[in-house]
Amino acid sequence: MAKLADAITVSIGGEAIELRPSLRFAIRIERRPGSFAGLLREIMDGSLTATCEIIRDHADIPMLETRILDNGLDALREPLVRYVLALTGMDEPEAANDNGSKAKGKSQPFSEYLSGLYKIGTGWLGWTPQDTLNATPAEIMLAHDGRMSMLKAIFGGTDDKTDKPQSDISLDEKFRGVFGGFGTKIVQRRA
Template sequence: MKLAETILVEIAGEEIELRPSLRHAMRLERREGSFRQLFREINEGSLTAAVDIIEPHFFGQYLKNRVLDALPTLTPALTAYLLACAGIDPEAPANDTAGAKSGKTQTFSEYLQQLYRYGTGWLDWTPETTLDATPAEILEAYKGKLEMLKAIYGTSEKAKPVDDRPLDDKFRSLFAGIGTQKVESAA
């Protein structure tokens, strides 16, 4: 998983870095239609959607005019930004289930809230640090914390001891343990 990949857009000759932090993901998720609608609008060349994404990262004047001129070239970078805000690595293998929980579905809002809980609860980060981190950074730090806890405390999965004895010896041990004796026939 890529962590904090730099996403740059050029508007009116000025480079603007878009940092896909949890804060920005939560803000964009609250938009009408959430990320699904935002993806659709970006692919359709919506000025409003592009401005909504870029505005928190831009410190200047006349953003709408500048974005309007650059709009046709912004789609790939804005799409990459939205994917990063969602914690999705488009280059990851399709069967990669990192961070996925078994069987339980959740809304995108719940997913972002879970990331916040990971940051502030499991990782003991401040709310500010958690909101400034990207979803990929939070997920990787969370995995690291789980690995550390497993290394310190072990896991509930007990490794079964390997018994390399021949099958006859295993049966003898089993039946001897319950008081069974082998009786030879007299015939």
């Protein structure tokens, strides 16, 4: 199950800035060259340009580059990575395949996944386009789950999850897609 995104706050020159991982920004990041994986790579490499690109979406700060350099890029790396991962709508790792089995589902480009979330928000949930674009991917998925539960309570239905019009991409496949360019691999913890 998706979890609502925690508030992601960064401090630039003593000013706290909340980075809200809304669908609007997820669509914009997906369309940029390199998409999510490219942006993550730039953040990990300490790119001032990538850092400014994210923060400018959320605050208008004069002389942003200078203030970030005064603050230090390393302090911003962890919250920016969490922000980009929240934009993808990824669940927490412990929720993925507890039984160790490989998830069933087909691969889907992030552009289709994000447009599917938009369709859920404006179609299934009846939200305005503005409300849908301002919601986080996790909020859209949880609201959809709530709507489906309500409809099942009213009209009856099965408890299987086969009727969900959400992404068929497993969490492992999402991580592989995002982190594939880094050459990383998933390591399971030993109990």
